[in-house]
Amino acid sequence: MSSAHRFDRGHTDDLLTFLAASPSPYHAVANTAERLEKAGFRQVAETDPWDAAGGGKFVIRGGAIVAWYVPDGATAATPFRIVGAHTDSPNLRVKPLPDTGSHGWRQVAVEVYGGTLLNTWLDRDLGLSGRITLRDGSSRLVNVDRPLLRVPQLAIHLDRSVNEGLKLDKQRHMTPIWGLGPVDEGGLIRFVAEETGTSAGEILGWDLMVHSVEPPAYLGRDRELVAGPRMDNLLSVHAGTAALAAAVTGEQLPFIPVLAAFDHEENGSQSDTGAEGPLLGSVLERSVYARGGSYEDRARAFAGTVCLSSDTGHAVHPNYPERHEPGHLPLPNGGPLLKTNVNQRYATEGTGRAVFTAACERAGVPFQHFVSNNSVACGTTIGPITAARHGIATVDIGVALLSMHSARELCGADDPHLLASVLTAFLEG
Template sequence: MNRPHARFDRGQTDDLMAFLAASPSPYHAVANAAARLEKAGFEEVAETDSWDASTGGKYVLRGGALIAWYVPEGAVSHTPFKIVGAHTDSPNLRVKPIPDSGSHGWRQVAVEIYGGPLLNSWLDRDLGLSGRLTLRDGTTRLVNVDRPLLRVPQLAIHLDRSVHTDGLKLDKQRHLQPVWGLGDAHEGDLVRFLEQELGLAAGEVTGWDLMTHSVEPPSYLGRDNEFVAGPRMDNLLSVHAGAAALAATASDALDFIPVLAAFDHEENGSQSDTGADGPLLGGILERSVFARGGSYEDRARAFAGTVCLSSDTGHAVHPNYAERHDPTHHPRINGGPILKVNVNNRYATDGSGRAVFAAACERAGVSFQSFVSNNAMPCGTTIGPITAARHGIKTVDIGVAILSMHSAREMCGAEDPVLLTNALASFLES
């Protein structure tokens, strides 16, 4: 198929920075990705409605997850899928069910640790509050207090002289509770504050999924602006690239169905109705097959021909800790996307998967790098092995190399988001 390749430039990085700033929670991330897809002609479909065989771009939203796909003209019931997988959640501090706490004249917000954040990166940082509110009538509202509201104050050096000899030691229960006011804590204070922020009547909010975020905006960094510093690159960088690639490559000239699968809850195991280890993706792909008149046999044929690129951030070689990396695998910032390999299946890539990604990169004119963990260091994992095992589809783990992963503020190369998006677009259109 000889279609012109969709190419992205440095403006993609500018748009990524805007996306990061506007997406402090998974719920905001999927809303913003959906808005970009709608601009490209995609339409939301409800899971509770009956689906038909209509063609074109469609997407489903469920909480902090988004599944979007494009059915080209001429697609048959056993047409295979090409999937870009990613996740919308990032490690942070999340508000507890009884949020109002405090002591010694300080009003605080009770938080729980979500995922595996670098705890010290949340100290002495101006924090906002964002997420989803559920109202008495069952509807939901997004909330984003994107101004300095909370802070986790670090203990002064004068009160902990041992920090230089013994290192910083943080108790997750006692030392990470942010302050946000003076006086005695009163039940309902935080929820009433948020109701006022949104112009809601008192008592209208009956449920919440809230989290903190750094209010410092993303920015270019470096002598020549060759870096980007910002929050939630793990893994909104991939969500943003996947949405851009899908919007740009959706076409009736395709002989497969391109898909973006952006899941929630990857940072704590993916086991939820919106996580990669849940039924969401499989159910939607199956309904797409059946809506086009397919049988279980057609579903099996479609899945057998399906390929997924699981895109997540990985570790660039750190100049101060190079010994922590494998000595022959040193992914570099702005060196192009990385191909992740682990023979113990912490990543899903095998040799044939490497060939798929290599072909996409070659067509896009993008160089890629290989990543493998140091044998003496535990290897992380992604949605890749989960997707492969749960659905029986070929899956390849890729991503962008960054520094400060799981910090409140991470760092990538300014060129790498462009290179990743071009590689994903090549994969989806080839």
């Protein structure tokens, strides 16, 4: 696609803002909730009884959010249209006893989260983000968005063979430094307490991680690319949020549109906030029952439901074309990917392809096919999990990236808006 073929860059500008403001899953959820509230949605608690009132609602559980809109005329058996995504990204996460160091350096003990490209975290200015839990049970967000930590690489003079193959030990080589002096027991949490305006004695728990403080940006001669952190998969969370807000302002909806953004996809989705947990099923069932529905209504609603599992996929890499399936070579700005794997690493089948194709046609958006090279193991998504756990027809889609799971990824600048347009058409039915 030529640089002259430009779509709505206002959407991509807003994506950059969203990425920068969402260094952790908890921030992504908070920012999504804020956007939904501006669109007229209201938060409901899982511990409260739910009523039959229509309109937009959302539930937050940790790093996950599920939002849905009950249109006028919806019955207890009205099917759902779901956009599924995830809020987490591979990174380095702070251990329970974080203060460590040696040889006069103060360091922070971290654990590798997900399948991250370790070398992309080397020699990069890192901030600290996440959440703390206080003595009264409340939580506060943490975002120290300035150069605070760094994982220093060994100089080439001390490893002359490094360019022949860098091998990093996750335990020994990935511990960031953040100062000089002896190990300061309790130092990190005292620092966090100061940054959040609380006292260290009030902090009883934390879920903290590091993030690159370099902001997302347009890239290239014609600014036709975007480089930034956490696009896998906040790009889909952002697009799904925009699509849901747009869909509910349109004409009468034949379905109940849903956004489900889960945590912990990058390590298998097995948690109470992950796609393999009960969250989505619980929300959908309670919505049916709150509208006076029976188990029969629930079964009918689920049978007519379709989920688009929106995650990122691989653009063809110009330096490694042999790693890709030669008949399927997607490029940035070519439109969303339809991801297929006959071994069910992706959930796409022919009927789902028809639904996605119809949404693309309605939106006037081109799409591309992604299939893994037979000699390269295929990744997976929340798609097969959602299909198997809930018996819901599911289609795997996404946006083409380079440098997936890097601390900084790359996509086409037009693709985020193209994806949001297709998701809007899908939710509108």
